[in-house]
Amino acid sequence: MIAPTHALRAALTAAIERALGEPEVDPLLVPSRQPGADLQANFAMKLAKQRGEAPRAVAERVATELGDADGLLAKTEVSGPGFLNLTFAPGALAEWATAALADERLGVAPAAMPQTVVVDYSAPNVAKEMHVGHLRSTVIGDALVRTLEFEGHTVVRANHLGDWGTQFGMLTQHMLDSGIEHLPDFAALGELYRAAKARFDADPAFTEAARSRVVALQAGDPGTLALWRDLVTVSLEHINAIYRRLDVTLTDEHVVGESFYNPLLAPTVDALLEAAVATESRGAVVVASTRFTNQDGTPAVLIIRKSDGGYGYGVTDLAAIDYRVRELDAHRMIYVTDARQAQHFAMVFDAAAKAGWTDGRQVEHVPFGAMLGDDGRPFKTRSGGTVALTDLLDSAIERAQVIVDEKNPDVPAGERAEIARAVGIGAVKYADLSTSRQRDLIFSFDRMLALDGNTAPYLLYAAVRAGSIATRAGETATTVSVVTEPVEQALLLKLAAFGDVLDEVAATLEPHRLCTYLYELAGQYTSFYEACPVLKADTPEQRRSRLAMCTLTAETLKTGLGLLGITVPARM
RNA sequence: GCGCCCGUAGCUCAGUGGAUAGAGCGCGCGCCUCCGGAGCGCGAGGUCGCAGGUUCGAAUCCUGCCGGGCGCGCCA
Numbered sequence A: 001m002i003a004p005t006h007a008l009r010a011a012l013t014a015a016i017e018r019a020l021g022e023p024e025v026d027p028l029l030v031p032s033r034q035p036g037a038d039l040q041a042n043f044a045m046k047l048a049k050q051r052g053e054a055p056r057a058v059a060e061r062v063a064t065e066l067g068d069a070d071g072l073l074a075k076t077e078v079s080g081p082g083f084l085n086l087t088f089a090p091g092a093l094a095e096w097a098t099a100a101l102a103d104e105r106l107g108v109a110p111a112a113m114p115q116t117v118v119v120d121y122s123a124p125n126v127a128k129e130m131h132v133g134h135l136r137s138t139v140i141g142d143a144l145v146r147t148l149e150f151e152g153h154t155v156v157r158a159n160h161l162g163d164w165g166t167q168f169g170m171l172t173q174h175m176l177d178s179g180i181e182h183l184p185d186f187a188a189l190g191e192l193y194r195a196a197k198a199r200f201d202a203d204p205a206f207t208e209a210a211r212s213r214v215v216a217l218q219a220g221d222p223g224t225l226a227l228w229r230d231l232v233t234v235s236l237e238h239i240n241a242i243y244r245r246l247d248v249t250l251t252d253e254h255v256v257g258e259s260f261y262n263p264l265l266a267p268t269v270d271a272l273l274e275a276a277v278a279t280e281s282r283g284a285v286v287v288a289s290t291r292f293t294n295q296d297g298t299p300a301v302l303i304i305r306k307s308d309g310g311y312g313y314g315v316t317d318l319a320a321i322d323y324r325v326r327e328l329d330a331h332r333m334i335y336v337t338d339a340r341q342a343q344h345f346a347m348v349f350d351a352a353a354k355a356g357w358t359d360g361r362q363v364e365h366v367p368f369g370a371m372l373g374d375d376g377r378p379f380k381t382r383s384g385g386t387v388a389l390t391d392l393l394d395s396a397i398e399r400a401q402v403i404v405d406e407k408n409p410d411v412p413a414g415e416r417a418e419i420a421r422a423v424g425i426g427a428v429k430y431a432d433l434s435t436s437r438q439r440d441l442i443f444s445f446d447r448m449l450a451l452d453g454n455t456a457p458y459l460l461y462a463a464v465r466a467g468s469i470a471t472r473a474g475e476t477a478t479t480v481s482v483v484t485e486p487v488e489q490a491l492l493l494k495l496a497a498f499g500d501v502l503d504e505v506a507a508t509l510e511p512h513r514l515c516t517y518l519y520e521l522a523g524q525y526t527s528f529y530e531a532c533p534v535l536k537a538d539t540p541e542q543r544r545s546r547l548a549m550c551t552l553t554a555e556t557l558k559t560g561l562g563l564l565g566i567t568v569p570a571r572m
Numbered sequence B: 001g002c003g004c005c006c007g008u009a010g011c012u013c014a015g016u017g018g019a020u021a022g023a024g025c026g027c028g029c030g031c032c033u034c035c036g037g038a039g040c041g042c043g044a045g046g047u048c049g050c051a052g053g054u055u056c057g058a059a060u061c062c063u064g065c066c067g068g069g070c071g072c073g074c075c076a
Helices: A004-020 A043-051 A055-066 A090-101 A132-150 A166-177 A186-202 A204-219 A222-246 A258-274 A313-326 A339-354 A389-407 A413-433 A456-473 A486-496 A498-508 A512-531 A540-563
Strands: A029-031 A039-041 A073-079 A083-088 A116-120 A154-158 A279-281 A284-293 A299-305 A332-338 A362-368
Touching: A004 A029, A004 A039, A004 A043, A004 A055, A004 A083, A004 A090, A004 A486, A043 A055, A043 A083, A055 A073, A055 A083, A083 A090, A090 A486, A090 A540, A116 A132, A132 A154, A132 A222, A132 A332, A132 A362, A132 A389, A132 A413, A132 A498, A132 A540, A154 A313, A166 A186, A166 A204, A166 A222, A186 A204, A186 A222, A204 A222, A222 A389, A222 A413, A258 A284, A258 A299, A258 A313, A284 A339, A299 A313, A299 A339, A313 A332, A313 A339, A332 A339, A339 A362, A389 A413, A413 A456, A413 A512, A456 A512, A456 A540, A486 A498, A486 A512, A486 A540, A498 A512, A498 A540, A512 A540
Parallel strands: A116 A154, A116 A332, A332 A362
Antiparallel strands: A029 A039, A039 A083, A073 A083, A279 A284, A284 A299
């Protein structure tokens, strides 16, 4: 099914060629702000300039050639310096909406060229509690994953768990010293971490023992490995509990931690040396950058192997790229991490490209801004720590529960709790997803947990209402047939844009575009609902037609929110 | 020193070449005998950080400055 705007764009390009002999011209179609016009095409000014003609005359000639575009258009009009204002025929929009309603993809065409896409996101650390700093990668990554899958791509979720490195020498050594073989729960791990860290900082002998313990771990010493596995298992229980509360699609099967790449690191270093991508410098193996310099003006380097023989995280990232290309045949690799790692990933990607590993593949860093306090400084609590993710989610659900209880006193308590969960978690996720991700974010409980305005609850409410009206109607409407009011026309136009927005999100990896779209759709729906009686429409046909619009809106909101990882409750 | 991100209404933010720059919150006024008021309508509120440039047209692209955040050899 071809969206009306796509059909019109093609018709315009063809009309431009027929009228002016210019092939393959982008008609520069944008939404119109003029009352009565749906779209505006801005090609005339540019073409007229090139051809030395009057823009309005150019627009007129194309408009004449375009006609009604095989019934797509009700009106074309040239105005201002040469804008071509276009208004869809109500029947064309109605026809599209009717088809979309019968389509489980809601009229969204699948990707023309499906790819295998690896999305690397979340990546919490073993042995540490998840805090608000982990929220953005997890929530943004999950929204991208869901959207790319909906578009028809094969998505490989990669949770690059921080499960390897020096701190595990420290932890396992302390376990050995204190005779701990198994941790009962995550709280015990927290205590272990604090105790081990204290010794590590204070006792040079322990520090030394921890260092050699890392070597034992990396060499695969069975006893040390067993202790390490216990740490990972206990941590994953904590992490998975958070994922389930957050309604994130990550599970154990997506964990491909740093430890996974351990056996691949030595061959990766060899390959990079062999290809002369990496060189030795001051006892270490590095890849020198041609784009970045140090403060003293020397080239910045990516540490591949440290002078003590240990591996830098750069080589882990390079081994991961090599693995994802060769074993997974990934066409596109996406890394959702904070913006501070931008230079690191740029150097990693440069090195991979120089080694020839990413030829014909896309490798993209998807950076997001820092979480700042309300003083504009990096976010810290009063005690200097971070806010645990569990606490944030608890607060969100508590706040939502108060409102839910107040608004829905007749709903059973169990269902109220379920609604509060959907509303509270949805609010937190939406707050993170709805602003452009590269901006720094001021952390604020009030903003993250807000329930009014451009928030998840507003969208959930609109979706629930649009869905419930169909239920109350007692019939299933399948046909949009009567489009008389401008608000109806505007609503249909907005509904038809869903697929374009998903394409944009897939291309730019910016979920906030979907948020903005859904908010506008909800607003457009509310305007329609205020202006157009549905159940009390003038005729049975109009009633069915408007009901169908309600249903398509409800489905689009539900699907769109679902792609953001936000669940719509049955009622609220 | 090199590099990245950001600067739009009191606050939090949309808007990456098109006509009078838009929301939400907050503030003021109005709307439940009318399909769900977690809603809707109206209003006040802006030198789009500053200065040049490109363009028929710039919040948007280019250059320079100012302000904030961040990164640059053995942490990830």
